[in-house]
Amino acid sequence: MQPKTYSIFSGHGSKSGIERAAEVIFTICGFFAVLAVASISLYMLISGTPALFKVGILDILFGSTWMPTAASPSFGILYVILTSIIGTAMAILIGVPVGVMTAVFLAEVAPPKLTKIVRPAVELLAGIPSVIYGLLGILVLNPLMYKLELKIFAGSTTHQFTGGANLISAVLVLSLMILPTVINISETALRSVPQHLRSASLALGGTQIQTIFHVVIPAAKSGIVTAVVLGTGRAIGEAMAISLVSGSSVNIPLPFNSVRFLTTAIVSEMSYSSGLHKQVLFTIGLILFAFIMIINISLNNILKKGDAQHD
Numbered sequence: 001m002q003p004k005t006y007s008i009f010s011g012h013g014s015k016s017g018i019e020r021a022a023e024v025i026f027t028i029c030g031f032f033a034v035l036a037v038a039s040i041s042l043y044m045l046i047s048g049t050p051a052l053f054k055v056g057i058l059d060i061l062f063g064s065t066w067m068p069t070a071a072s073p074s075f076g077i078l079y080v081i082l083t084s085i086i087g088t089a090m091a092i093l094i095g096v097p098v099g100v101m102t103a104v105f106l107a108e109v110a111p112p113k114l115t116k117i118v119r120p121a122v123e124l125l126a127g128i129p130s131v132i133y134g135l136l137g138i139l140v141l142n143p144l145m146y147k148l149e150l151k152i153f154a155g156s157t158t159h160q161f162t163g164g165a166n167l168i169s170a171v172l173v174l175s176l177m178i179l180p181t182v183i184n185i186s187e188t189a190l191r192s193v194p195q196h197l198r199s200a201s202l203a204l205g206g207t208q209i210q211t212i213f214h215v216v217i218p219a220a221k222s223g224i225v226t227a228v229v230l231g232t233g234r235a236i237g238e239a240m241a242i243s244l245v246s247g248s249s250v251n252i253p254l255p256f257n258s259v260r261f262l263t264t265a266i267v268s269e270m271s272y273s274s275g276l277h278k279q280v281l282f283t284i285g286l287i288l289f290a291f292i293m294i295i296n297i298s299l300n301n302i303l304k305k306g307d308a309q310h311d
Contacts, residue, residue, distance in 0.1 A: 041289075048286025051075070051279035060283060066250040068269070068277040075280045077265065081287065083253040084262045087167060088236045091174035095235075096228055098175070099182025100217075103227075106183070107190035108212050126180030134244030137173045142245060145169050149256055162258040165247035170259065173245050174238060178231035185230065189223020190216060229299050233292055239263035262288045 052060060055075050063076020102122070106115055142164030149166070153159040193216050201211040217224070239261075247258025248268050260268070266281050266288075273281055 044282070044286045044289050047279075047282040048289075049283070051276060051283040054276060055280065060280065061287075066265075068273070068280065073277070075276075077250075077262075077284060077287075079250050079252055080260050080262055080265050080284070083167070083259045084236060084288075084291070086253045087171055087174065087242075087259070087261060088232060090171045091178060091235045092228070092232055094171065095175035095178040095231060096182055099179050099227070099231070100186050100224060102179070102183045103186035103190055104212060104217070107187045108208070108216065122180055122183050125176075126184065130177065130238060130241040131244075133173055133177055134241035137169055137241065137245035141169050141172060145256075152256070159256070160258075162247050162249075162256065165245055165258055166256045167246065167253055167259045168255050170242050170246035170261070173241050174235045177238060177241065178234050181234055182227045182231045185227035186220070186224050189220035189227070192223065193219045225299055225302075229296055232295050232299075236288070236291060236295070237263060239267045243267055262291075 060075050060077060061081070062078050063074060064078050065074040065076045066080070067074045102118075106118060106122075110118065145164035145166060145168060146161075147164075149159075149161060149164065153161070197215050197219055198211055201215045202208075206214070242261050243264040246261065246264060248260050248264050249258040250260050250265075251257040253259050262284055265284050270278070270281055
């Protein structure tokens, strides 16, 4: 007669002291994670809602004039909201395809020797502080944008030259900054796809490229969407690098205009703000927080619908 064996996950048998301690530790960690999210949400609601009632929701969200220190202050952030939406969307449109294709190259195509060179370079990008990206943008990208600006608007009397600090510069810096997140998570998702799926596709006559785009990438869709969500969060939440290359002026988000994002609006004025001005900055933070939550929920719902249709 063979002795009975029990798994720590089966629920049978007595639990050891180590197992009980591990359960307590995991429960405490999960509780603190939920508590942290709830605390941040509550703090943002408490700090950000008073200005909505004092100034007016419509005046803040749809006003186009930002003059917080004037005798008759105006707190319209419509252009700031549009800049964040457009800038983040453009950065995602540029960075996500490049990041996913790089991940495909590393996981499916690149020889091991080349992978050993490219992967550390990607990881190094992830470790570079954001202020360094901003400094490189000032020294390299902004002068190039300024030369392009001079060529396009030569002789114009209405265009306000920004020295290269504009929306295009901010988008290019953001798209570069999200690459490590998209590449690393997408590569991990692609490598987790079972090998037998690739073998089955190749056995049915599919080429390597067909296998990658019709089998491997769809199977890794969940991880790739997670990479997009985290990349979007990185893009919409970046402040330091963007404040250096965007010009930080409240304008219509046109390509060669100096613009201000939601994050840079908070960073640039929080140090000297007070009273209602400071409350409005907290309101901007609340709107930024809401944007990130909406993006996460929307992308997760899209992913769930796609999985349901696939099933």
